[in-house]
Amino acid sequence: MAVTPSPAAPAKRATLSSRRSPFAALAEKTITGWIYFCGGLSILFVGLILAFVLKEALPFLREYPFGKFFTGIHWIANGSPAQFGMVPLLLSSVMVTLGAVVIAIPLGIMTAIYMSEIAPPQVRDVLKPAVELLAAIPSVVLGFFGVSVLAPFLSGAFKLDIGTTMLAGSVTLAFMAIPTIATISEDALSAVGKDLRQGSLALGATRWETIRRVVIPAAFSGIIASVMLGIGRAIGETMVVLMVTGNGIGMSLDNMMTQPLQAFRSFFPAYGEICNTLTATIASDMGDTVVGSAHYHALFMLGIVLFAITFMINLVASAALRKGQLQQ
Amino acid sequence: MVTRMINGEQTNTEAAATARNGVGTARTTRRTEDKRDMTVRVSATEVNFHYSDGFHALKNINMPLYDRHVTALIGPSGCGKSTFLRCLNRMNEEVDPGCKLGGKISLDGLNIYDGTVDKPELRKRVGMIFQAPNPFGMSIQDNIAFGPRLHGKYGKSELDALVKRCLEQAALWDEVKDKLKASAFSLSGGQKQRLCIARTLATNPEVILMDEPTSALDPASTQKIEEMMETLKREYTIVIVTHNMYQAERISDFTGFFYKGDLVEFGATAQIFTAPQNKQTNDYIKGKFG
Numbered sequence: 001m002a003v004t005p006s007p008a009a010p011a012k013r014a015t016l017s018s019r020r021s022p023f024a025a026l027a028e029k030t031i032t033g034w035i036y037f038c039g040g041l042s043i044l045f046v047g048l049i050l051a052f053v054l055k056e057a058l059p060f061l062r063e064y065p066f067g068k069f070f071t072g073i074h075w076i077a078n079g080s081p082a083q084f085g086m087v088p089l090l091l092s093s094v095m096v097t098l099g100a101v102v103i104a105i106p107l108g109i110m111t112a113i114y115m116s117e118i119a120p121p122q123v124r125d126v127l128k129p130a131v132e133l134l135a136a137i138p139s140v141v142l143g144f145f146g147v148s149v150l151a152p153f154l155s156g157a158f159k160l161d162i163g164t165t166m167l168a169g170s171v172t173l174a175f176m177a178i179p180t181i182a183t184i185s186e187d188a189l190s191a192v193g194k195d196l197r198q199g200s201l202a203l204g205a206t207r208w209e210t211i212r213r214v215v216i217p218a219a220f221s222g223i224i225a226s227v228m229l230g231i232g233r234a235i236g237e238t239m240v241v242l243m244v245t246g247n248g249i250g251m252s253l254d255n256m257m258t259q260p261l262q263a264f265r266s267f268f269p270a271y272g273e274i275c276n277t278l279t280a281t282i283a284s285d286m287g288d289t290v291v292g293s294a295h296y297h298a299l300f301m302l303g304i305v306l307f308a309i310t311f312m313i314n315l316v317a318s319a320a321l322r323k324g325q326l327q328q
Numbered sequence: 329m330v331t332r333m334i335n336g337e338q339t340n341t342e343a344a345a346t347a348r349n350g351v352g353t354a355r356t357t358r359r360t361e362d363k364r365d366m367t368v369r370v371s372a373t374e375v376n377f378h379y380s381d382g383f384h385a386l387k388n389i390n391m392p393l394y395d396r397h398v399t400a401l402i403g404p405s406g407c408g409k410s411t412f413l414r415c416l417n418r419m420n421e422e423v424d425p426g427c428k429l430g431g432k433i434s435l436d437g438l439n440i441y442d443g444t445v446d447k448p449e450l451r452k453r454v455g456m457i458f459q460a461p462n463p464f465g466m467s468i469q470d471n472i473a474f475g476p477r478l479h480g481k482y483g484k485s486e487l488d489a490l491v492k493r494c495l496e497q498a499a500l501w502d503e504v505k506d507k508l509k510a511s512a513f514s515l516s517g518g519q520k521q522r523l524c525i526a527r528t529l530a531t532n533p534e535v536i537l538m539d540e541p542t543s544a545l546d547p548a549s550t551q552k553i554e555e556m557m558e559t560l561k562r563e564y565t566i567v568i569v570t571h572n573m574y575q576a577e578r579i580s581d582f583t584g585f586f587y588k589g590d591l592v593e594f595g596a597t598a599q600i601f602t603a604p605q606n607k608q609t610n611d612y613i614k615g616k617f618g
Contacts, residue, residue, distance in 0.1 A: 193462070195458060195460060195462040196462055196464060196465075197422075198419065198422060198423070198458065198462070199458065199462040199463075199464070199524070200464070200474070201419070201422050201448075201451065202417060202419060202451055202455065202456035202458075202528075203451065203452070203455070203474060203475040203478065203527065203528065203531055204448040204449065204450075204451040204452030204475060204478060204479060204531055205448060205474075205475075205478050206448050209448075209478055213474070213478075214464055217464075217465065217466070218464075218465050
């Protein structure tokens with residue numbers, strides 16, 4: 001197997017050193033360094049913000065009993081003594097989000113299935129940007145729509161005493177979560193290979209059987225991720241809930257906390273009353289509080305709770321997305 | 329030819345009736361008798377096919393497919409052989425919804441392009457194996473049971489028996505019998521393709537279409553699949569598209585040579601490969617082009 005160079009071989013380059021000018025090499029280094037710096041900077045900013053929030057929140061642990069913060073069922077910042085129990089706020093946030101998710105999951109996923117599997121290409125080319133545009137509506141605009149249109153409509157339809165309710169918040173938040181769920185689910189469904197669809201059809205499956213038994217299972221992780229991101233969007237949303245949900249704790253919500261064993265009785269009535277979410281509390285209280293006071297620190301503590309929740313939701317979502325990519 | 333086709337249709341209606349009566353019994357009688365008479369299972373008459381972009385992919389194709397024989401479709405890339413294959417289970421309509429087919433293709437004398445034809449039912453009877461193995465992301469067992477679950481209700485023991493029988497037919501049982509619940513993605517390429525064949529067999533088809541089933545596989549896996557086809561052709565009518573002329577010569581009883589949308593020559597494989605009537609066929613099988 002000895003290789004003998006043929007006499008006709010082209011002349012070989014004598015050196016392995018760079019053909020480029022020294023200037024080009026310098027430019028290469030500068031650009032790489034600059035990109036590296038920018039990437040590092042954004043990570044640094046996130047770290048600094050987190051550090052700042054922690055710094056402002058941690059003094060609260062000295063000013064107020066930790067256990068009472070996590071289990072207290074009253075948030076009365078101006079009371080004497082002031083009470084900072086986060087349960088009503090967390091419960092409001094969770095229930096508003098739950099309502100939004102219950103509305104948004106079926107609508108979002110069905111929209112995704114329609115766009116990816118059923119709509120003719122021309123319809124889909126219009127529909128997908130339209131749904132994505134829905135995500136681009138500023139939340140204050142949606143909130144305004146919620147207050148002026150949805151709230152009166154819902155209170156009339158369900159014969160409620162007031163307009164700004166948890167239900168109005170859930171419906172408005174559902175509008176915000178639907179585009180997220182629909183577009184990310186649609187991406188996941190469209191990514192399912194043609195070969196799998198054809199394989200199923202060739203076995204005598206109908207179009208719907210193919211969607212249900214092959215396409216949706218194959219896209220399942222992506223759909224889960226879309227739902228998690230939708231939840232993350234809803235639970236972190238501030239402006240809509242601030243405008244639409246009334247910012248107080250309704251009677252039923254209070255009953256749920258004082259009589260936890262009978263909480264289910266007050267569960268549905270609570271949707272017809274006002275509530276006060278974590279995000280809305282931070283936003284509405286921040287202007288009235290004295291910098292450095294216990295109240296001020298308590299709000300940052302709420303921020304940390306909120307951050308922990310959305311962080312975990314995003315973690316689950318990205319794990320689901322990664323799992324989906326591995327499968328494909 | 330015409331009289332033969334009519335005869336074929338009559339005998340085949342009876343054969344199909346027995347086949348539908350019971351999976352097991354019909355199969356065993358067929359296997360023991362193995363009287364591979366020359367009845368026409370599928371016949372294409374004056375088939376013209378246009379893709380939605382107007383490309384005239386098939387021009388006046390007339391071809392019989394004989395019951396329980398292997399018919400190979402050969403020809404250079406883009407000559408229409410895969411298109412013709414997909415006409416036989418109406419798969420073109422899924423690939424390109426705007427396509428148009430003229431002429432007639434009949435299965436046991438029934439026009440498969442008739443308005444009353446239920447495509448899922450047709451595809452249940454005319455199964456298809458694709459070029460790249462395409463198992464579903466579920467267990468080996470569930471892949472096989474996919475078709476049966478769509479088309480009827482089966483008890484657990486019935487399904488288990490069916491899974492075993494199909495995997496045996498596809499020469500895969502010994503390799504996977506201990507891991508039926510493992511993901512189909514854990515199999516090798518050749519095993520995946522045999523799984524896809526087993527999956528198709530599970531719907532109890534009469535005709536099996538194979539679109540270059542071994543072109544993505546190594547020689548050992550190819551050999552296994554070719555050996556399996558020897559057995560399968562005792563029970564099924566098989567049509568295989570292949571780029572490998574040796575493969576066509578080895579496994580098929582009839583061969584059709586396609587060139588630029590025309591069926592240039594069709595005949596017994598032995599004749600096509602030893603004494604082709606057409607110069608183009610001769611040039612292609614001698615490797616002068618393609």
